[in-house]
Amino acid sequence: MALGGTLLLTVLGARLYDLQVRRGSEYADRAYGNSVVVEKKAAPRGRILDRHGEILVSNAPQFELVLIPSELRRKDVTLPLLSKLLDESVEDLKKKIAKASPHAPLVMRRDLSLATLAKATELAETQPGVAVRAGAIRRFKYGKMGSHLLGYVGEIDAVELRTRRSRGYALGDSIGKRGLEKQYDTVLRGTKGSEQVHIDVLGRTVSQFELRPPTPGPDLYLNLDAQLQLTAEKALGETLAELEKQNGERSGGTVVVMDVRTGAVRALASLPQYDPRPFARGIKAKEYRALLDDPGFPLVNRMIHSAFSPGSTFKMITASAALQGGLCTPYSSFFCGGSFGPANCFVRSGHGGISFEDSMAHSCDVVYYSLGFQMGIDHLRKYCAHYGLGTPTGIDLPAETEGLLPSPAWKEEVWEDRWYDGDTINMSIGQGFLLVSPLQMAVVTAAVANGGYVVRPTLAKVALARNGAVVLQPAPEKTKVPVAPEFLASVRRGMRGAVTHGTSTATNLPQVKVAGKTGTVENSPSIHNRHGRNHVWFVSFAPYDDPRYTVVVFLEKSHGYGGSLAAPIARKVYEHLYPEGWDTVENGEEPKLL
Amino acid sequence: MNRLRYIDFSLYVPLAGLLALLWLALYSATQFGQAGEAVRQAAYILVGAVVMFLFTAFDYRKIRHVAPPLYGVTLLALGAVMVMGESVNGSQRWLSLGPLGTFQPSELAKLTVIVSAATILSGTLTWKRALAAAAALAPLFLLILVQPDLGTSLVLVVVGGMMAYVAGVNGTFLFSVAGLGVAALPFVLKEYQRDRLMVFVNPDIDPQGMGYSLVQSQTAIGSGGLLGKGLLRGHMTQHGFVPENWTDFIFTVVGEELGLVGGLGMLLMFAFLFWKILLAGYGSVDRLGGLLCTGVATLLMFQVFVNVGMTIGLAPVVGLPLPFGSYGGSAIIVYMAAIGIVGSVRIQSRIPEEPLSDAAHPSVEGVVIGSTFRRLRG
DSSP states (O other): HHHHHHHHHHHHHHHHHIIIIIIIIHHHHHHHHTTTTEEEEEOOOOOOEEETOEEEEEEEEEEEEEGGGGGOOOOHHHHHHHHHHHHHHHHHHHHHHHHHHHSSSEESSOOHHHHHHHHHHHHHSSSEEEEEEEEEEEETTTTTTHHHOOOOOEEHHHHHHHHHGGTOOOOOOOOEESSSHTTTHHHHHHEEEEEEEEETSSSSSEEEEEEOOBBBOOEEEEEHHHHHHHHHHHHHHHHHHHHHHHHHHHOOEEEEEEEETBBBBBEEEEEEEEOHHHHHOOOOOHHHHHHHOOTTTTOOOOOTTOOBOOGGGGGHHHHHHHHHHSSTTTTOOEESEEETTTOOOOOOOOOOOEEEHHHHHHHHHHHHHHHHHHHHHHHHHHHHHHHTTOOOOOOSSOOOOOOOOOOHHHHHHTTTSSSOOOHHHHHHHTTTTOOBHHHHHHHHHHHHTSSSEOOBBBBBBEEOOTSOOOOEOOOOOOEOOOOOOHHHHHHHHHHHHHHHHHGGGGOSSSSOOEOOOOOOOOOOOOOTTTTTOOOEEEEEESSSSSOOEEEEEETTTSSSOOOIIIIIHHHHHHHSOTTTTHHHEEEEEEHOOO | OOEEEEOGGHHHHHHHHHHHHHHHHHHHHTTTTTSSHHHHHHHHHHHHHHHHHHHHSGGGGGGHHHHHHHHHHHHHHHHHHHOOOOEEEEEEEEOOGGGGGGEOOOHHHHHHHHHHHHHHTOOOOOOHHHHHHHHHHHHHHHHHHHHTOOOHHHHHHHHHHHHHHHHOOOHHHHHHHHHHHHHHHHHHOOHHHHHHHHHHHHHHGGGTTTHHHHHHHHHHHHHTTTOOSTTTHHHHHHHTOOOTTTTHHHHHHHHHHHHHHHHHHHHHHHHHHHHHHHHHHHHHHHHHHHHHHHHHHHHHHHHHHHHHHHHHTSSOOOOOTTTTTTTTTTHHHHHHHHHOOOOOOHHHHTTTTTOTTTTTTTHHHHHHHHHHHHHHHH
């Protein structure tokens, strides 16, 4: 019996050795492979707040239906049920599953409605591999407001993933697709945590073991003033609606309010704008098509994505270049007979005898034709470059245009023709080849206002982690424009004159001294502008004596003049910035953060 | 109780080790999702310890007085199970004891068979005695077989057979009877029992159904590796991947969480215990003690082999508990009582110069002890 017992125990021991040591790793793989998943846990995304701490973008809970392909045990039962619930064919589902990674949850539908949620939950209870997961969706306090600058997040696509995988991005992640969400994605997304998820026989999560907790994304505070943004959008929107009625054609417009000393962007409106909410839940192909086909191009942020001729607002640069180049003085006088060679002044009868500063106020083209002709393209180009034209302003938004700063070499190459004096003359009043974005003009205006510094427009003020640590705080950047202060003062006087007795008296407010320059761009008919309607500009700053803000308004193919269409929008913005009696109440102090 | 001075503590060392190890395994298997099994098992172990102590203190030579009432109670209880037992998983095995919980008479039957057979066979071996033993075993066997509980009825046959063999019954004859029994099996087995045997032959027939237990338990044990995943850390154990891992499949917990080291450690402890029981048998002053030890040793070894073998794919899934391990009060108390009897046998052989109290049959005793020794050694 002892022998028999020993034999039996030896057999058991040998078998144990075989199972646990010789084939141990094989069984360990089998044991872990289908029951333990290490999941990366996305961190709550940081919120976006305006400079007063008003929450513009936050996270709202939502439920999503997910599928874990490797855990689908009964495809033949599960898929038809899913197909019924999601209203997608079994074939489509199979295709989606084939493309997905087997262990990662595949989001089938986000932001489930209550009715769908009930059915989805039932499905998750009975079908292994199907789960309902709580997630977050971006909530926009003001809906469409500022959608161009705020942007939206969406699921990462293959192209984005390719370059970002090494930085911890994974399939199924949310990623900023446009605007600030894209620009500051790495900040807002926080740091992923990881957790070990144990799944029981039915594929249900039994326990989660947090290996590393996620670090929530820091909150991003903007320089933006939400109320000012609303005012700007409202003023711009009303004008655009009227223009649409008048012209029978949708057009766009844009307004920016920027601190001339720091480049802090207080408002940046571009209309029409898109609704970010469908993007947040996953936009349907049909909805996206509709946005692309919209004649108003709601996906284009006209402030930074498009470039236009600056029109007469460019005279700020021509004047600076002329003064600094010694072609004239602030006290020079000119004579406008209505034309310069073949080029006409917009006042055909001519301005007669006119001082340098009044040429700015009344926007006399002839004066600038002659100055431009005398200084030549190279000198003019140099000052354009000093003011930042031809390069992006560096605003913290993606896909900014650099505009077009033409040169004889450029024309040689693209047009296969030499640069004529006529081209220089055209350019000196902001017509012709030169293209600028409205934001570039705001930077130019700010430089004139602040005594010659090109600032970098900045939307982000500071990003604060949950523990209060400063994660990001863009420092103001500025470069000096080599134009003497007295010359810039002369340009400013000319712009003040335009408001008091020139082309933009619409902004002549009693409570604050505004200085401005209008611009009206003549267009030839083209595919995008069949009637060749004018673009109009108004660039301005205030208060005149101690410039603080620049307000730039641009209206695309609006017809009419900058003084009558664009300046009134700026007026409403200034009225918001400087309500009557502001100087006695607020004393012009910067509002404090939070 | 003078005789307790001669108690052999080395018998209880491996037992204590096994109880501790397996209680930890049970605790691990039931810490989530179950309702206080570990605490109840601890209580059963305490009750078992008291029962064991009583049996140790009790002079086993008076057991022939206990045998008839024990037999009667067992038969009644098994009869009661048939009439009013509680059904679990398709078989009626439990008797409700009201607030005390449930009682499994088939476990008691194991002890009854050992005690009865030893009592009957302790006299000179004659055909009459052998048949009487078989006749005593038969009703218990049949009542358990129809519950149906194939595993336990098999245990009774093996234990009875081994005791008969040690008592001197012809081995060839015993094997022939066993062979006939196996041949009759297909006609007696229920559908699910046949399935289990089929699956044992080839577990991959139906990995998510019948073969599931087998595949899962082997995976769990195999994944334990050399040192195991650590107590309470075996995720297959912890998350219900192994069915019944607090009862029949308790060894998967040891295998997964404590690895080969834990598994072999447990087997060695059983081996040690087995050895101590056999030693008690060899050293027994009479044939009765030898037969009792034979019965207990066979009971433990067979169940350990079938139970552990089942979890690692060496034996069919027949639902036998692991002695001292699987959750269940009846089993724990019965096995500890059995160890108590062995302890009593051991004490008797250590009492020096004790005059034979069985002086009534001195001549018979000498012959029979010799034969018992021979077969135990073989």
